[in-house]
Structures are given as C-alpha cells and as structure tokens.
Amino acid sequence: LIVGCDPKADSTRLILHAKAQDTILSLAASAGSVEDLELEDVMKVGYQDIRCVESGGPEPGVGCAGRGVITSINFLEENGAYENIDYVSYDVLGDVVCGGFAMPIRENKAQEIYIVMSGEMMAMYAANNISKGILKYANSGGVRLGGLICNERQTDKELELAEALAKKLGTQLIYFVPRDNVVQHAELRRMTVLEYAPDSKQADHYRKLAAKVHNNGGKGIIPTPIS
Known part of the structure; x- marks a missing residue:
C-alpha cells in the first residue's frame, strides 16, 4: 500500500497510469464528509497489485495541508486498509516538517x-x-x-x-x-x-x-x- 501524503497528489499516478488519483479530501468534500466514504472509493489498485491512496490537501492558500494526512490515515485505519499487506509506504512531503506532515512519525504510524x-x-x-x-x-x-x-x-x-x-x-x-x-x-x-x-x-x-x-x-x- 502506498499512501501519498503530498497536496500535489502525485505519488500514485505512475502506478495507476493516471493523471492524478482522486484524493480522500476531495472525495470527502464531494460526499459531504469523510464518514460518507467507503474504502473502495479512495483506494485504487495499480501495477503489480499495489494499493494506492492519496490524502490530498486544501485549495492553495486555504487551510492546513497536514490535516489531510491526519484525516486520511485515521480513515484508512478505521476502514481496515492495512489488513493483508506486506508494506505500507507513506510518501511524505520532505521540505515541510509541520505537525500534520510529521504525523506518520509522531503517531507511530511509520x-x-x-x-x-x-x-x-x-x-x-x-x-x-x-x-x-x-x-x-x-x-x-x-x-x-x-x-x-x-x-x-x-x-x-x-x-x-x-x-x-x-x-x-x-x-x-x-x-x-x-x-x-x-x-x-x-x-x-x-x-x-x-x-x-x-x-x-x-x-x-x-x-x-x-x-x-x-x-x-x-x-x-x-x-x-x-x-
């Protein structure tokens, strides 16, 4: 499983042969809230059966992108995304070490x-x-x-x-x-x-x-x- 934790949402596109995967935050905004989503809405399977998720981020200049990482990881945990997988890879934006982006470090997720x-x-x-x-x-x-x-x-x-x-x-x-x-x-x-x-x-x-x-x-x- 690869979880893209970058607001650009470009971590999974080559695995999925796509422009960009729909992110958890954008899908949640369309559905009303993250509670209205199902796991299959946000997780796509690509090359070599790699499961792909993009957390996404807010519109430029609005809100905290790190919140997307926090929201996404909590959603994935609650919906059983981590069952029966060999590796979880969080692709995290490296040049910004704000609290949200550091969540995989801070909350013992990685x-x-x-x-x-x-x-x-x-x-x-x-x-x-x-x-x-x-x-x-x-x-x-x-x-x-x-x-x-x-x-x-x-x-x-x-x-x-x-x-x-x-x-x-x-x-x-x-x-x-x-x-x-x-x-x-x-x-x-x-x-x-x-x-x-x-x-x-x-x-x-x-x-x-x-x-x-x-x-x-x-x-x-x-x-x-x-x-």
Missing part, C-alpha cells in the same frame, strides 16, 4: 524513515531538518531513521557529500540512485520505470534499492542532526 535527498544544499538542509523531527519523537515512539537515499542531480562531489551527511547524522547512505533519462521517458507514458523498461539499468538500480530497504528492516537509528 517504523522507519528513508529520506530521499540529493547533493544540493537545500536538499541536504531538508534532510537534516527531517532528522530533527525524527529525533524529537524518537523517545516517545518507535520510529527510526533507516537511512538516506540519494537521487542523483549530477552536482559536484554528490556521492561524497551524501556519504558525509549520512555519517554526520549517524546513519548510512542506503543507495545512490544515478540519474537516467529513462525516468522521464517512463513518466511521459504514465508508467514506472520497472513497467516501462524492466530490463534497463535504472530498473535494476530500483530493484537493488528495494532489496536494501527490505534487508535493513529493524536496523534504523535515532539520528544525530547537525545543529
């Missing part, structure tokens, strides 16, 4: 956090900020930092910078994902790389990344963010 970053300064700054959020809730809950995943932007000394940040945070660089235009080609066709080009080098990198995350289960740490 067990491990993997921070996707690059060697660019603001991406590393955001990764450090997220680590501060994990540290804040680490003692009251069981959530841990699983590691960093570097999504290459082809900046100077990117691998060295990513490894140095991981070391500072007391964690590991789980994987360095190289940049490849096959990602854009797949996106244009509304497909994941694994579906569009399963024999490509990039697809192999994603398989290796998945194996690394799988084998890292239970090995997360409490980070030591840079002050």
